[in-house]
Amino acid sequence: xxxxxxxxxVDLEPVYIKTEVPELExxxxxxxxxxxxxxxxxxxxxxxxxxxxxxxxxxxFLSFNSCQHHILKESDSGSESVDFDVEQTEDDTPDEDxxxxxxxxxxxxxxxxxxxxxTKLKEFEWSLDPPVMEFSLPKIVGVKEGLSPQxxxxxxxxxxxxxxxxxxxxHTVVECTNKRIDREARVKHDSVMQHVTExxxxxxxxxxxxxxxxxxxxxxxxxxxxxxxxxxxxxxxATVAMSRQRFTLLSSLLxxxxxxxxxxxxxxxxxxxxxxxxxxxxxxxxxxxxxxxGHLTVDETLYPYRGKCSLRRHIPKKPPRYGLKLWEMVDVExxxxxxxxxxxxxxxxxxxxxxxxxxxxxxxxPFYNSGRxxxxxxxxxxxxxxxxxxxxxxxxxxxxxxxxxxLKKALLPSGRPAKSTDFYxxxxxxxxxxxxxxxxxxxxxxxxxxxxxxxxxxxRKKPLVLLxxxxxxxxxxxxxxxxxxxxxxxxxxxxxxxxxxxxxxxxAANTFVLTRKAWGLQKMTQVFGTEKQHRRHFLEHLAQTLIxxxxxxxxxxxxxxxxxxxxxxxxxxxxxxxxxxxADDAICVKEAKxxxxxxxxxxxxxxxxxxxxxxxxxxxxxx
Numbered sequence: 001x002x003x004x005x006x007x008x009x010v011d012l013e014p015v016y017i018k019t020e021v022p023e024l025e026x027x028x029x030x031x032x033x034x035x036x037x038x039x040x041x042x043x044x045x046x047x048x049x050x051x052x053x054x055x056x057x058x059x060x061f062l063s064f065n066s067c068q069h070h071i072l073k074e075s076d077s078g079s080e081s082v083d084f085d086v087e088q089t090e091d092d093t094p095d096e097d098x099x100x101x102x103x104x105x106x107x108x109x110x111x112x113x114x115x116x117x118x119t120k121l122k123e124f125e126w127s128l129d130p131p132v133m134e135f136s137l138p139k140i141v142g143v144k145e146g147l148s149p150q151x152x153x154x155x156x157x158x159x160x161x162x163x164x165x166x167x168x169x170x171h172t173v174v175e176c177t178n179k180r181i182d183r184e185a186r187v188k189h190d191s192v193m194q195h196v197t198e199x200x201x202x203x204x205x206x207x208x209x210x211x212x213x214x215x216x217x218x219x220x221x222x223x224x225x226x227x228x229x230x231x232x233x234x235x236x237x238a239t240v241a242m243s244r245q246r247f248t249l250l251s252s253l254l255x256x257x258x259x260x261x262x263x264x265x266x267x268x269x270x271x272x273x274x275x276x277x278x279x280x281x282x283x284x285x286x287x288x289x290x291x292x293x294g295h296l297t298v299d300e301t302l303y304p305y306r307g308k309c310s311l312r313r314h315i316p317k318k319p320p321r322y323g324l325k326l327w328e329m330v331d332v333e334x335x336x337x338x339x340x341x342x343x344x345x346x347x348x349x350x351x352x353x354x355x356x357x358x359x360x361x362x363x364x365x366p367f368y369n370s371g372r373x374x375x376x377x378x379x380x381x382x383x384x385x386x387x388x389x390x391x392x393x394x395x396x397x398x399x400x401x402x403x404x405x406x407l408k409k410a411l412l413p414s415g416r417p418a419k420s421t422d423f424y425x426x427x428x429x430x431x432x433x434x435x436x437x438x439x440x441x442x443x444x445x446x447x448x449x450x451x452x453x454x455x456x457x458x459x460r461k462k463p464l465v466l467l468x469x470x471x472x473x474x475x476x477x478x479x480x481x482x483x484x485x486x487x488x489x490x491x492x493x494x495x496x497x498x499x500x501x502x503x504x505x506x507x508a509a510n511t512f513v514l515t516r517k518a519w520g521l522q523k524m525t526q527v528f529g530t531e532k533q534h535r536r537h538f539l540e541h542l543a544q545t546l547i548x549x550x551x552x553x554x555x556x557x558x559x560x561x562x563x564x565x566x567x568x569x570x571x572x573x574x575x576x577x578x579x580x581x582x583a584d585d586a587i588c589v590k591e592a593k594x595x596x597x598x599x600x601x602x603x604x605x606x607x608x609x610x611x612x613x614x615x616x617x618x619x620x621x622x623x
Contacts, residue, residue: 126424126431130451145293145333146517157538158545160514163289164507165205169281170198176255184253196250199550203241204250206546208501209508210237212488213539221248240554241547256496271310271344274496282503283340286510287366290517292331292338296367297375297475298360300343301326303502309495313343324499329363330475332375336513337479337506339363342499357385369393373448375472383429386447390428395448397469406431407443421463423452432465444469483509486539512538 147154154160178195185193211217216224216233223233225244238247256278257265265273272279304320305312313325325343330336341362346355360380373395376385381398383406389396400406412422416435424431432444446465453464483505492498512535516524521531528537 124426124429126426128423129425130423131425131427145291147514148289148291151289151514151518154514155518156545157511157515157542160289160518161507161511161542161546162202164282164285164510165202165503166281166285167198169278170201172278173201173254173256174198176258177250177253179259180253180255183259193249197550199553200242200246200250201254202546203550204247204254205504206543207238207241207247208488208490208504209486209539209546210235210543211490212486212505213536213543215486217488217490237544237547237551240551242550242554251490251492251497252494254497254500256500272342275499279342279499279503282507286337286507287339289510290331290334290336290338290514292336292367292372293333294372295332295375295472295475296329296338296364296372297332297472298327298329298363298380299377299476300379301328301476301480303498304489305495305498307493307495307498311342311344311495324495324502326502327359327363328476328479329374330479332472332475334513334517335475335479335482335509337510339366340506353382356380357382357388360385361388364389364392364394367394371395373397373472375469375475377473381445383445386429386445390447395446397444397446397448397465397472399469399473400431400443400445402441402443404443406445407433412441412443419459419461421454421461423463425450430465432463434463434466436460442466479509482535486536508539508542511542 151160151163154163174196181193181195211219211224214235216235219233221244223231224235224238225247226234228234241247242250257274257276262273302313302315302318302320302323302325304323306322311324312322314322315325327341327343328337329339331338341359343359346352356379360374360376364374369392371393374389374397376396376398378399378401381396381400382404386396386398412433416422418435418437420435422433424433428447428450430446430449432446432449434442434444436442444463444465449465449468455462455464455467486508487501487505488508489498489501489505492501515538516534519527524534524538525531528534528541
């Protein structure tokens with residue numbers, strides 16, 4: 001079949017584009033008027049790759065670098081397509097950042113992430129001309145970034161934390177743990193086997209946070225609760241909160257689900273039934289506590305864990321290598337964890353790519369129709385995800401794999417010079433291909449940008465889309481790095497306790513963001529010192545405020561017990577039920593000291609006094 005190409009010079013009319021460019025730190029050049037030079041079919045094309053011919057309604061795709069031709073000829077009876085030899089430009093080799101996920105318990109490798117199937121795209125054609133705004137952009141809802149109405153009246157740091165870990169969640173933990181303690185007490189007759197209270201659960205969380213702040217999460221509990229004053233690893237607030245035996249008991253017996261109904265729930269969801277209720281409550285509270293800004297990022301993280309569990313994943317290129325895999329959505333500006341979810345594994349007939357797209361949509365669901373933008377990496381970005389987010393009033397900016405089907409449709413030329421950028425448009429979709437150096441290409445897909453803007457102030461001449469993506473893609477990595485600095489993660493074989501440690505780390509970081517928004521930088525500096533020390537001193541203050549209620553109760557109980565023993569010793573073994581007041585109690589304590597039994601009384605009184613006085617330096621102005 002022969003095709004006749006008519007040699008003709010076509011004058012293209014200028015296209016005027018009116019777009020809104022966000023405020024930038026440096027000066028950028030926006031090409032508002034696109035004036036292509038007259039081109040000929042058989043000559044080099046210096047500035048234009050696509051020439052639209054209106055005479056015979058033919059669209060000719062030309063590439064001056066590789067001399068590729070693709071002619072689509074339409075007639076009244078139908079459409080006829082002729083394809084010439086097209087040089088493959090995409091790199092079919094696997095990307096270095098691609099992750100091979102291995103399910104350890106099942107012994108199977110997920111190969112769907114290595115070779116993705118071809119994407120079923122909607123029928124659309126790429127053009128060099130920016131769109132003439134025939135579509136409506138998602139409108140940003142007039143919501144001010146900051147505290148939600150539910151948290152706007154809170155002021156104290158512990159109040160923000162208890163909003164995320166509310167009393168309902170803690171009450172569920174207390175009830176489920178007490179049921180398990182009752183069962184264990186029937187077998188083990190131990191004085192430590194006593195019922196747990198809400199104050200004790202919050203104190204346990206406070207001790208975990210404090211050990212993480214002091215970098216003693218891997219220190220043996222015998223050294224932390226050492227009886228020698230001045231011991232290197234002794235933590236006074238931990239000894240004030242609870243005994244070593246009690247902390248060890250809670251670390252092994254904390255239960256997060258009803259053991260009576262565990263069998264029925266295990267049949268429905270065998271992998272995650274123990275933590276599902278608590279996990280969902282904390283996640284929903286996390287979504288409603290803060291109103292993020294207009295720039296969000298989605299990524300996956302691996303929380304270290306090497307125990308035996310079906311939820312454990314192996315990702316060789318992640319630093320921990322083994323752990324619990326979670327999806328996270330973080331606000332780029334504040335570093336607040338807006339939403340998160342846990343990876344439970346692939347279902348039958350579901351590819352890894354579809355699973356990632358579903359995870360991203362689930363994370364973005366609380367922010368539908370808000371006009372916010374979501375930045376994703378190569379693992380998540382696809383045309384289907386961009387289209388579905390656009391339908392829900394959200395935009396997407398993300399990197400694309402070099403072997404994506406979308407790049408084949410755009411017919412990117414090969415052999416492009418370094419520091420060059422090509423723009424392609426299809427309705428609200430924008431494809432940007434940037435060459436930082438020869439034989440290296442960075443491809444980005446955006447539904448947020450609809451024009452050609454390049455930074456000409458630097459030698460790299462990067463496009464605006466790439467600059468925006470570089471500034472927002474690391475939101476989740478920054479959050480995880482911040483959490484890891486003072487993580488409360490201790491060695492454990494229980495995956496449920498490991499997931500609780502993740503929740504404690506994440507909610508402590510969120511509490512810091514909420515408190516900083518409520519107090520402001522000036523008050524934070526007055527209470528916690530310089531800005532670099534804010535987070536460390538804040539976590540110490542938060543841990544002490546969570547421990548203090550239980551410490552006061554224990555102090556009162558020990559004072560009463562010590563005074564009872566001292567009266568018994570002072571009066572010849574008879575309990576003095578009717579004392580004459582503090583003076584009589586002081587005489588009892590003094591005489592008990594002479595008999596070597598007043599040490600217990602003095603230490604109890606000192607514990608009660610210190611539990612109410614310690615932390616006053618941090619509490620001044622904060623409580």
